[in-house]
Amino acid sequence: xxxxxxxxxxxxxxxxxxxxxxxxxxxxxxxxxxxxxxxxxxxxxxxxxxxxxxxxxxxxxxxxxxxxxxxxxxxxxxxxxxxxxxxxxxxxxxxxxxxxxxxxxxxxxxxxxxxxxxxxxxxxxxxxxxxxxxxxxxxxxxxxxxxxxxxxxxxxxxxxxxxxxxxxxxxxxxxxxxxxxxxxxxxxxxxxxxxxxxxxxxxxxxxxxxxxxxxxxxxxxxxxxxxxxxxxxxxxxxxxxxxxxxxxxxxxxxxxxxxxxxxxxxxxxxxxxxxxxxxxxxxxxxxxxxxxxxxxxxxxxxxxxxxxxxxxxxxxxxxxxxxxxxxxxxxxxxxxxxxxxxxxxxxxxxxxxxxxxxxxxxxxxxxxxxxxxxxxxxxxxxxxxxxxxxxxxxxxxxxxxxxxxxxxxxxxxxxxxxxxxxxxxxxxxxxxxxxxxxxxxxxxxxxxxxxxxxxxxxxxxxxxxxxxxxxxxxxxxxxxxxxxxxxxxxxxx
Numbered sequence: 192x193x194x195x196x197x198x199x200x201x202x203x204x205x206x207x208x209x210x211x212x213x214x215x216x217x218x219x220x221x222x223x224x225x226x227x228x229x230x231x232x233x234x235x236x237x238x239x240x241x242x243x244x245x246x247x248x249x250x251x252x253x254x255x256x257x258x259x260x261x262x263x264x265x266x267x268x269x270x271x272x273x274x275x276x277x278x279x280x281x282x283x284x285x286x287x288x289x290x291x292x293x294x295x296x297x298x299x300x301x302x303x304x305x306x307x308x309x310x311x312x313x314x315x316x317x318x319x320x321x322x323x324x325x326x327x328x329x330x331x332x333x334x335x336x337x338x339x340x341x342x343x344x345x346x347x348x349x350x351x352x353x354x355x356x357x358x359x360x361x362x363x364x365x366x367x368x369x370x371x372x373x374x375x376x377x378x379x380x381x382x383x384x385x386x387x388x389x390x391x392x393x394x395x396x397x398x399x400x401x402x403x404x405x406x407x408x409x410x411x412x413x414x415x416x417x418x419x420x421x422x423x424x425x426x427x428x429x430x431x432x433x434x435x436x437x438x439x440x441x442x443x444x445x446x447x448x449x450x451x452x453x454x455x456x457x458x459x460x461x462x463x464x465x466x467x468x469x470x471x472x473x474x475x476x477x478x479x480x481x482x483x484x485x486x487x488x489x490x491x492x493x494x495x496x497x498x499x500x501x502x503x504x505x506x507x508x509x510x511x512x513x514x515x516x517x518x519x520x521x522x523x524x525x526x527x528x529x530x531x532x533x534x535x536x537x538x539x540x541x542x543x544x545x546x547x548x549x550x551x552x553x554x555x556x557x558x559x560x561x562x563x564x565x566x567x568x569x570x571x572x573x574x575x576x577x578x579x580x581x582x583x584x585x586x587x588x589x590x591x592x593x594x595x596x597x598x599x600x601x602x603x604x605x606x607x608x609x610x611x612x613x614x615x616x617x618x619x620x621x622x623x624x625x626x627x628x629x630x631x632x633x634x635x636x637x638x639x640x641x642x643x644x645x646x647x648x649x650x651x652x653x654x655x656x657x658x659x660x661x662x663x664x665x666x667x668x669x670x671x672x673x674x675x676x677x678x679x680x681x682x683x684x
Contacts, residue, residue, distance in 0.1 A: 221305040227298040229257030229610060230311035235335045236303050238294030255334045256296065257315060262332035266293040268402040275377050275409050285370035287390060287398040292335045298325050301556045316518045321632050331550045336580055340392030347386070348641075351634045353622040356567065358395040360618050363563060366397050373521065378408035378410070380552055382422045383432040384559030386566050400461060406550075423555075430489050431559040434525045435602065437477065446473065447530065451539050461536055467527040474523060485520065492565065493517040496591050532603055553605035558598055561611060564590050573640040580632055582625040589618055 224231045235252035257265070273288045283289055307321045314320075319327050340346065343359075350356060366389070374381070381388075383404040391397045406422035407416075425440045426432070437443070450469050454461060478486065493513050494501075501509055529550075533542045568590050571583060579587070593614050597606055625632060 221302055222307045222310040225310055225312040225314075226255075228261040229313050230307075231255055232303065233338065236299065236333060237297040237333065238292070238333060239297055246644070251338060252290075252335050253338045254296075256311075256314065256331055257334070258314075258319075259330060259332045262293060262334055265403065266291065266334055268405065272379060272402050272405055272407065275379050275407065276374065278377070279370065279373045281369065284396060285366055285398055287336065287339045287400050290337050294335060296331065296333045298328070299504050313419050331428070339390035339398045340396075341390065343386040343389040343391050343397065343563055344566050346391040348570065348637070350638060352630065353626040353633055356507070356633070357619050357622040359391065359397075360615060362391065362395045362397045363389075363560070364612055364615060366399070367557075367560055367608060367612065370399065371560055375553070375556055378411060378417075380406045380408075380422070381556050381559070382406055382432065384556050385564065386563045387611040389563055416544055417552065419543070419547055423547075423551070428485055428489070428522070430492055430565075431562045432484075432555050433558055433598075433602070434522045435529050435546070435551060437474070438526060438530065439543060439547065441549070441586050443542055447541050448539060451534065451536075455536065455539060461534060463527065463529075463531050466531045466534070467523060470523050470527045470530060471519075474519070474526070486514075489522075490518050492594075493521070496569055496595060498572070499576065505673055518680045521599050525599060550603065550605050551664065556606050557611060561593055561598060561606075564615075565594075568638045573635060574636050579636075580625065580628055582621060582628050583632060583636070586618065586621045586625065589614070589621060604648060 201678075221232060222230050223233050233253040235254045236256070255262070255265070269291050275290055276282050276286050279285070304321050304324070307324075308315065314324070314331070319330065324331070341349075347356075347359065347535055350359070358537060371381075371384070381399060381402065381404075383401060384399065388399060388401045389397050390400055404422045406420045407552075408417050419439050423436060423439050426436045428434060428437050438447075447469060451461060454465060489514050490510060494509070497513070497517050501512055529546055530541065533546045534540075535542055568587060571579065571587050574583075576584065594610065597611060
């Protein structure tokens with residue numbers, strides 16, 4: 192290993208190394224974060240299972256503290272998929288599924304509860320607070336597991352030089368080749384791959400976690416019909432899975448086939464414009480039921496992908512333009528092309544089953560994998576284009592191209608992982624060029640990103656709830672105007 196790499200690995204993980212040293216002085220963990228169902232403590236807390244406590248004496252493990260039913264569910268999911276994943280060569284290098292223990296926690300100490308009130312939001316929402324948790328231990332359970340490192344999103348935010356990006360890229364390409372593709376070949380689909388569900392340690396080894404939305408068709412033959420299962424059925428739209436997930440339900444199928452039957456009473460055929468008009472109407476209707484965070488985050492992605500296309504003149508209504516001309520456009524076109532192709536006009540049916548097996552399942556994890564690179568784009572987006580070097584711009588454009596071309600613009604074929612790997616390998620040359628051009632540029636970009644993020648947080652803290660509500664209502668009104676415009680224009684085509 193070169194001296195540069197040794198120095199680099201030590202510098203970006205100095206906080207982690209210090210934490211490991213400090214853990215020798217305490218008996219349990221402290222809360223460092225919160226997820227959808229529970230809280231993360233490092234190092235692992237004590238459990239009533241004494242045998243496990245002895246094996247955990249080096250404090251190399253972490254704890255996920257959750258409601259008992261959620262902990263049991265997550266543990267069962269890991270065990271369910273482990274029996275298939277462990278057949279993949281060197282699976283331990285790519286999946287965090289070994290040495291997982293479900294245990295009942297002992298009474299939590301002051302050290303365990305450090306930062307609990309501010310960082311353990313998931314349990315606080317369930318009225319399990321710092322004051323009463325030791326009285327409610329029968330309501331919670333812990334999952335203790337090896338510390339796989341930081342999630343990729345946070346890891347990328349620590350990178351100061353392009354050599355780190357290159358190492359991350361190589362590690363992710365290994366993950367795609369030796370884990371994701373073999374997993375899919377077993378008919379196992381994670382279905383929620385993203386930077387937040389990939390852990391990276393300071394040896395640049397990345398592992399996939401969180402199997403809550405995963406699906407297995409391992410017991411089916413390749414010629415069998417794969418039922419649309421819980422992991423894909425009735426899911427809301429999300430940035431890290433194909434947009435078409437929102438049509439994988441009976442309500443959409445029944446509604447579209449009813450529309451199809453009605454339309455074919457007066458004509459012998461169905462046109463693409465007819466399909467698109469129905470999809471727009473359907474999407475606007477169901478979008479009211481979604482949590483706003485899903486669409487808001489996709490809007491953010493679209494702003495970053497197409498920022499250069501939006502005239503400065505429209506800055507005041509930029510979000511509304513993005514929503515109507517990019518977010519809605521790409522979602523509606525993506526789904527419309529699928530529905531149009533898989534419409535059986537003769538029998539007045541929509542063959543979702545064929546699309547699901549031939550295209551959706553073969554694309555879902557590759558789509559999520561590609562979006563694990565989005566944090567790089569996000570960081571660079573906080574630097575104005577005229578302050579980025581030509582090589583930095585090429586890096587951004589390469590990632591943008593992969594997302595737009597391979598994900599958004601090709602809904603009718605499975606995402607070609609061979610092409611994806613080829614495109615991503617080309618990033619390494621750009622990382623090398625960026626390093627040669629200015630070895631300090633990434634540090635400057637990161638500092639600018641962190642500074643602006645902190646300013647945004649401070650600004651949010653000083654904004655009153657009434658102001659936020661007013662701004663949202665105003666934005667929604669403007670967006671509604673754009674939706675109305677596009678709805679009328681679609682119906683005319």
